[in-house]
Amino acid sequence: MSISALSLVLSRDLKRRPARNLLLGLCVAAVTGMQVAAALLDAASRRGLELGLARMGADLVAVPRGLSDELTHSYMTGEAALFYMDAAVEQKIAALPFVDRTSPQVYIKSLSGASCCSAWNIFLIGFDPATDFTVRPWLTAHRETPLGPDDVLVGAAIASEPGTNIKFYGRQFRIAGTLDATGTGLDTTVFIPIRAAYLMAKESPVKAVKPLDLPESKVSAVMIKLKPKSAGGSPAYRAAYELEMRFPEISVIQPEDFMVRVQKNLAATLGTLRSASYAVWPVTALLIGLVFGMAANERRREIGLLRAMGATRGFVFRMIIGGALIVCGAGAAAGMAAAAGLTSAFSRLIALKLEVPFYWPGMGDLAAILGAACALALLTGGLAALVPAISASRMEPYEAIRRGE
Amino acid sequence: MKARAVGIAVVALGVLLVLTPWVIFPVCGVGRFAPGPGIAPGMHPCHGTLQAETVLGAAAIVIGFIPVLWPRKKAVLGASLGAAAVAVLAVLFPLAITGLCKVVTMPCRLGTLPALETVATLMMLAAALGLTVYRGLR
Numbered sequence: 335m336s337i338s339a340l341s342l343v344l345s346r347d348l349k350r351r352p353a354r355n356l357l358l359g360l361c362v363a364a365v366t367g368m369q370v371a372a373a374l375l376d377a378a379s380r381r382g383l384e385l386g387l388a389r390m391g392a393d394l395v396a397v398p399r400g401l402s403d404e405l406t407h408s409y410m411t412g413e414a415a416l417f418y419m420d421a422a423v424e425q426k427i428a429a430l431p432f433v434d435r436t437s438p439q440v441y442i443k444s445l446s447g448a449s450c451c452s453a454w455n456i457f458l459i460g461f462d463p464a465t466d467f468t469v470r471p472w473l474t475a476h477r478e479t480p481l482g483p484d485d486v487l488v489g490a491a492i493a494s495e496p497g498t499n500i501k502f503y504g505r506q507f508r509i510a511g512t513l514d515a516t517g518t519g520l521d522t523t524v525f526i527p528i529r530a531a532y533l534m535a536k537e538s539p540v541k542a543v544k545p546l547d548l549p550e551s552k553v554s555a556v557m558i559k560l561k562p563k564s565a566g567g568s569p570a571y572r573a574a575y576e577l578e579m580r581f582p583e584i585s586v587i588q589p590e591d592f593m594v595r596v597q598k599n600l601a602a603t604l605g606t607l608r609s610a611s612y613a614v615w616p617v618t619a620l621l622i623g624l625v626f627g628m629a630a631n632e633r634r635r636e637i638g639l640l641r642a643m644g645a646t647r648g649f650v651f652r653m654i655i656g657g658a659l660i661v662c663g664a665g666a667a668a669g670m671a672a673a674a675g676l677t678s679a680f681s682r683l684i685a686l687k688l689e690v691p692f693y694w695p696g697m698g699d700l701a702a703i704l705g706a707a708c709a710l711a712l713l714t715g716g717l718a719a720l721v722p723a724i725s726a727s728r729m730e731p732y733e734a735i736r737r738g739e
Numbered sequence: 740m741k742a743r744a745v746g747i748a749v750v751a752l753g754v755l756l757v758l759t760p761w762v763i764f765p766v767c768g769v770g771r772f773a774p775g776p777g778i779a780p781g782m783h784p785c786h787g788t789l790q791a792e793t794v795l796g797a798a799a800i801v802i803g804f805i806p807v808l809w810p811r812k813k814a815v816l817g818a819s820l821g822a823a824a825v826a827v828l829a830v831l832f833p834l835a836i837t838g839l840c841k842v843v844t845m846p847c848r849l850g851t852l853p854a855l856e857t858v859a860t861l862m863m864l865a866a867a868l869g870l871t872v873y874r875g876l877r
Contacts (some may be wrong), residue, residue, distance in 0.1 A: 491844075493841045521843075680850075
């Protein structure tokens with residue numbers, strides 16, 4: 335019997351029990367959806383972390399002692415971290431032999447519900463355009479239009495066009511450009527030249543609803559670039575240890591600290607999703623096997639008649655396996671679409687709640703995740719229906735018709 | 740029975756469309772995001788979307804009741820086309836007509852928009868299901 339005959343029999347069989355097939359499809363969709371969601375979350379946070387660390391540009395970040403968690407939280411969520419230390423610490427760090435360059439940053443939070451700020455509760459980062467690493471790629475790419483004293487750069491997630499004005503603490507700034515997306519909290523920050531940030535603070539008692547207390551002798555963090563090993567540099571972990579030993583007033587953050595935090599924040603969610611999926615998986619496989627076994631048993635007479643009309647054992651085998659593969663394939667497609675759609679739509683909320691970066695994986699990674707999930711669903715369906723398919727294909731036509739009556 | 744099922748699905752999604760911006764994923768300054776005591780409630784740009792979605796949800800509930808009360812072929816067709824129109828408008832209002840707040844970390848962009856997109860997708864699926872049922876009805 336031909337492929338067209340097989341598809342005809344399969345389509346009639348699937349239409350005959352829509353509720354049963356829908357239930358099986360939903361089980362497969364749930365398993366596949368949970369697996370895809372967990373894999374997407376994992377891949378997206380890794381990619382976001384890579385991009386975020388690349389944006390940060392520094393090998394180490396020095397912050398006031400004991401406040402490293404606040405900074406990692408800010409970088410992940412975009413919520414402002416407000417702490418300050420003596421600006422003189424930058425000179426002390428820069429003087430060390432293993433340090434190549436340093437750049438100061440000050441952190442400010444825009445006021446909430448105040449007419450003197452265009453956007454409320456925004457994380458403002460004051461940076462030094464002459465020494466900064468964080469927005470250096472943008473500055474390098476736009477060498478022909480250097481930043482003016484009141485020009486700011488905004489993260490990719492702030493919906494404001496370059497050239498428009500934005501106001502903080504009553505001071506007007508011009509948006510000079512939008513930075514590339516990283517999937518981290520840096521996408522919702524505004525980068526202000528450090529001089530303008532100090533001026534804004536000085537003018538705030540007159541121009542703003544609430545004054546900003548930020549003396550020029552204070553900075554929030556010092557970004558540190560280490561010398562390469564060949565030029566007498568130290569590994570990041572050793573440099574961090576030495577810095578903390580020499581300057582007890584600072585804590586030093588390494589890129590690994592961000593990775594550890596992301597892994598810690600993700601662990602519970604990924605664990606729950608994967609465990610739920612692993613728990614439902616064997617039940618689904620068992621259900622598929624049972625349902626197709628029962629269906630083959632119910633259809634003894636039909637299978638006997640098909641065999642009597644010339645259907646081969648292979649045809650009957652393909653009919654049972656094909657039915658399982660169609661149900662599992664459709665369920666997997668629905669599960670993958672739902673997981674990818676919901677993860678994509680709620681990505682920012684997920685990133686904020688879990689405090690992890692989220693940058694949608696590239697096409698290669700996405701294809702690998704979806705392909706693996708689909709293959710796994712089809713394999714489950716195929717293996718679960720294997721026993722009923724073999725037993726149905728072994729039935730003798732006469733015996734099957736007689737016992738099916 | 741199938742005609743009534745389509746109507747019930749549209750009614751349920753209409754209720755979800757009304758509840759989403761008020762309760763489930765409220766827009767800025769509403770529900771759990773309402774300002775605390777003593778703080779004057781501000782008028783956020785997303786409040787236009789809140790009103791539009793409420794009207795659209797109410798319209799979907801009314802449209803969905805037609806095949807529930809009058810399970811005929813034409814009622815299913817009308818409910819399906821109506822649900823499809825509501826689904827399109829439910830996405831168009833926040834994205835293009837009334838709009839949302841500018842900053843992506845605001846509740847209306849974080850939760851309400853993706854939730855409305857999800858409900859609109861389900862509404863479109865219900866409309867497609869309705870059209871399939873319509874073709875099968877005599």
